[in-house]
Amino acid sequence: MNAAVIVADNLTKYYGPRLAVDHVSFDVRRNEVMGLLGPNGSGKSTILRILTGYLHPTSGTAQVAGHDVVSDGLAARRRVGYVPEDVPLYTNMRVREFLDFMAQVRGVAKGRMRAAVDRSIERLSLERVGSLMISKLSRGYRQRVAIAQALLGEPGLLILDEPTNGLDPRQIIEVRELIRALSAELSILVTSHILAEIERVAHRVAILLDGKLLSVQSLDGHAPTSRFLVRVPGSTDAVVRGAFAGRAGIEVAEARANDVYLIECPEGAAPVVHALVHAGLRVDSVAPAESRLEDVFLRLTEGAAR
């Protein structure tokens, strides 16, 4: 778990005079799903393009499985399966023909090619569309074909750029489940500008803003969030506030419609519920106001904006 598959050290990239990536350092460990989170234009795709050898960094270094992505690019690229953001595919090819081509290009031995392509087709449930032209496939199937090609040659590291972009909710769930399943045997680096997506699949997340790495957060531990939406039916603002009188650390931040209150309590939801019940009020529901990652993201990006 601890050996690093990716080591990025002070990666910097200028596009002409524009600084796109600013001294970014992070690592991705073996069998870990690492998320790169940031708004559009924060440098996520540029970092992925550097790691996959499509772009060269202006300065800094990156290693994939111990191979420098610039000086030993070919060896580094052999260890990476990559799905770019817009899922580019050769649409004039049939699915199986495309996967055969990519298997050859990715160095799969001729004798093992058929088995490798079959396994990839099976893993991504592409059996039904194997003989179809890629141009005829839906966005969801194209995403699967793109992931299938990335898995050819047993790369050990999968890099996915915004893999749920343009997918419908059912397809998003499928991709999420696929990432979870693949993480048992691969290291995965996945980007998204959608926080909830990253949070659902990643073990750790690196938060980017304007090309700078703000923080790397571990999502393994379930640290409690500090803001809750609590529904107290039949109550008033004054009654709810009164329930917390004399209880340090609990504060009603906002009264919302339908008897819902936004309550802050760094110690978690238990003291809030206890105080309300103790005051004789009925608590219908308690839900985190935002996820822990959302909390961190907002705090970091607000801090950086100041």
Place this chain on the structure above:
Amino acid sequence: MREFLPLLGKELRAVFQSPVAFAVIGVFVTLMGYSFTLTLFNNKYATLIHIFFQSAGLLLLIVPVITMRLFAEERKAGTLELLLTAPVRESHVVLAKYLACMAILGVMIGLTGAYALVLGLLGSPDWGAIYSGYLGLLLLASTLVAIGLVVSALTANQVIAAIATIGILFTMWMIDTLASMLPDALERVLISFSLLARFTPFATGAMYTSDFGFFLSTTLLALFLTMRALARR
């Protein structure tokens, strides 16, 4: 080498499956056939010199149409990113596209070999001049394709790639016309870069090592610049 053959196969399929290939070959063979027949009936000379010059002139227009899409299309569709992030050498990607273009031009030029056969059946042509003319056409095509590749690698817009390539090729073709207005030293330099001046000896049956070297070195230089253009990303 193992990953080069699939790359070449993909490029050959892309070139020969494209309707552009058949349109280009059809137009070229029709025009050249018309010109050959007309000239043969009027002059009754067993020569292909005029065919070589007309073919060269058409190549200046046809090659940009073939090369414009090679990198520009892949860049625009994003498949260049897919290809160059796979474990392949940039030189192999460039070479595969170059050879696929040369294959289609080879077929196109090869089809005019029928005219040589007709001349052989009806008269006694100078076969040396015919061989050198065909060699000259292939060398010229090689340089034109390599230049077209560089331009295609620099843009994602196929129309811009085609127009820029046509501009460069025509300038290089007739740059010797400008030479007479310049001092002697510059005149010689400019003439040495003229595609027309380099091609004429081949078409007329005279082969010089210097002309051969020119076409070969400009091809290699342009292919090298294409690789640099890809690596510059």
